[in-house]
Amino acid sequence: MSHPQHAALSIVGEEDSAKRRQILDGARAVFMDLGFDGGSMGEIARAAGVSKGTLYVYFTDKNALFEAIVEQEVLEQGKSAFNFDPTRDTEITLKEFGTAYIQLLCRPGGGSSTRTVMAIAERMPEVGQRFYNNVVALTIGRLAAYLEARVTAGDLAIDDCSLAASQFMMCCQASLFMPFIFQAAPAPSPEQIAEVVNSATRMFLAAYWRR
């Protein structure tokens, strides 16, 4: 029993045969491009290079396959290691994190996972929740922990570090993410990102830097 046979939603210890991976790769490409409804099982099969029948050997149905994709995305993005060394310089840390974060969020064809999950959240709330909790909230939590450390270190004066973390992340998105996700602007250039992140950092430190 160490092969497929429906691992269902077990968050950890997913079966990972080559076929399964192949399917997930194809499915990700299709779902992220076309969305849940827009992508068909046929296209996924073609993209994955397997037969349609095989899809159903590894996943009970389209929903399960989609959930697995999101899960994978969650795992992967959750792994995004930002440098939150608590002893590191605050300004540098914030700028580097902000840049990496926006680059991740706005990479060409990469708002896709955010968009795709947002899109389905009304119909598949658990999927939206998992994505939020394990990607967005996780990152907020990590940044919050870093901020807490800087508070302790005496650099910053913050009441609610979680809120502050969220504020910083949203500030970094200002003028970049919304146009990008609404297709009103292409992916931002490194220069644009730098400018916005610098401004966000300045604002953040102006508000929270220990006076």
Place this chain on the structure above:
Amino acid sequence: MSHPQHAALSIVGEEDSAKRRQILDGARAVFMDLGFDGGSMGEIARAAGVSKGTLYVYFTDKNALFEAIVEQEVLEQGKSAFNFDPTRDTEITLKEFGTAYIQLLCRPGGGSSTRTVMAIAERMPEVGQRFYNNVVALTIGRLAAYLEARVTAGDLAIDDCSLAASQFMMCCQASLFMPFIFQAAPAPSPEQIAEVVNSATRMFLAAYWRR
């Protein structure tokens, strides 16, 4: 001559018979709940209390109906009159605006239009653009104009008022909008909104208040 027979796509001066309104209401409910692909013309007909055929008397096809819904949302949200009297107190103005803005964005079942449009933006870029330009960018522009006035008045010191406006709006969303749109949290309470908006205002003024 105030009746159906294809009013076409005229953006302004749309025919507004009762039937048309009825259909738009049904369609909005369905599209916002299920998304563009998820909602079927049959369901819309049922929701609107008309026959499927009637849908096509008023709208050429599913796309046109969807676009009309978005257009309506655009018109409605674009009309949102925030009090941007340039002589008004800065802090009060920001707090009131922030509160109204988040209430609009996160009203129960109201992130839906944002979500629904984001979801379709990859496949219908013009729709995404219209929504961004006439709702999001419009509001940013209005706030930016107000900020400009306060700069002139000597209250604030801001280089890029448009960026600043965007920053304030994003800051107000912190910890509220993302959980809401990912269905990880219900619509925020007035108290939650007040707290976040206050914090955003504090941060904003700390950064941009003339020293």
Place this chain on the structure above:
Amino acid sequence: MSHPQHAALSIVGEEDSAKRRQILDGARAVFMDLGFDGGSMGEIARAAGVSKGTLYVYFTDKNALFEAIVEQEVLEQGKSAFNFDPTRDTEITLKEFGTAYIQLLCRPGGGSSTRTVMAIAERMPEVGQRFYNNVVALTIGRLAAYLEARVTAGDLAIDDCSLAASQFMMCCQASLFMPFIFQAAPAPSPEQIAEVVNSATRMFLAAYWRR
């Protein structure tokens, strides 16, 4: 009772209000262009410049309207007065008739009635029969009567004048009608028609001229 109210299929003495004529004209244009299935009642209404509802005031349904069109075509084509003066020169009469006949049959957009009726004959046999009997057979009969007169006059020696008439008409179609109706060639030029009709006449007289 001297107005509409469904005159049904009465072959003679059809009601003929202006509206009715208007409808028939629109319907003819549409049916002959698009065929019975291809033409819609909506298009007919537009072509006739009346409302769809009005169509049903004058004709019970699409079938009845179509039948009326064919009937009208039958009446009109039946009236085609070829010069069959029994005392007229045989060769000249044949050539003139042949030319007029092919011109009628192959006039641009005019094989249409033949095509349209043939097309529906399997599903509406009575319509096909009426058309054949009152257009094709009628013309054969008239030519046959003329031939009979020439036999009596001593010009021709024919056993079965009806068959002979049919033979002459078919011979005139040779190389012209089939390509035309299969859309493998455009409507024939007067020169082409003349050549074919001349050849047919030569052949006919070679076979039936009193030796």
Place this chain on the structure above:
Amino acid sequence: MSHPQHAALSIVGEEDSAKRRQILDGARAVFMDLGFDGGSMGEIARAAGVSKGTLYVYFTDKNALFEAIVEQEVLEQGKSAFNFDPTRDTEITLKEFGTAYIQLLCRPGGGSSTRTVMAIAERMPEVGQRFYNNVVALTIGRLAAYLEARVTAGDLAIDDCSLAASQFMMCCQASLFMPFIFQAAPAPSPEQIAEVVNSATRMFLAAYWRR
């Protein structure tokens, strides 16, 4: 690799699985009875004993299926081997050919393909052309070649053998094909055919027999 998965429109070397044949048989029955517009994919599926979905596994759409039917008819009728041995007696050859030709054209339920293709020729001209060129024109060409041989042999005196061939074929149709295709008469009996073909042959030889 002898199975579906879209054999596309390859005119020759068509895949020929049993299912495909089954579908073609059902489709032929339906299309020939009801015409292109009159026959629905649902009826075809029922007639073929397969599901509607299966139709689309073998044919991209209704048009393709219809074209395949016509193509099959073209192939089949094009194969009709008439005995055109150039050394064979002229009168016998003509009579035998004429009889076989009319029998083919007027076989019960067999004028149908001619009718069905004529009917659609206005909207699908390539289909009409293929049918004309590969069925009608082909046969004319073969007969013309035979006539040419008889001219060379000194039996016949013909200027335009192609026109003469067409004339003979049309003459053979006299009083038989038109009533048949308009459903004004059932398929002709062998006796009727013999009589008409004999008369056509007599006429033809009277005109073209070397004097």
Place this chain on the structure above:
DNA sequence: CATGAATGAGCATTCATTCAT
């Protein structure tokens, strides 16, 4: 009588899913 808004049955087509091999 004439209108045109409204209907609902019907159509071509797609696609998630099943299952014999």
Place this chain on the structure above:
DNA sequence: TATGAATGAATGCTCATTCAT
């Protein structure tokens, strides 16, 4: 296990027909 042929329910859309005005 992997396949791909087959399915049938569902979808977007059209159109002949009805009926209140």
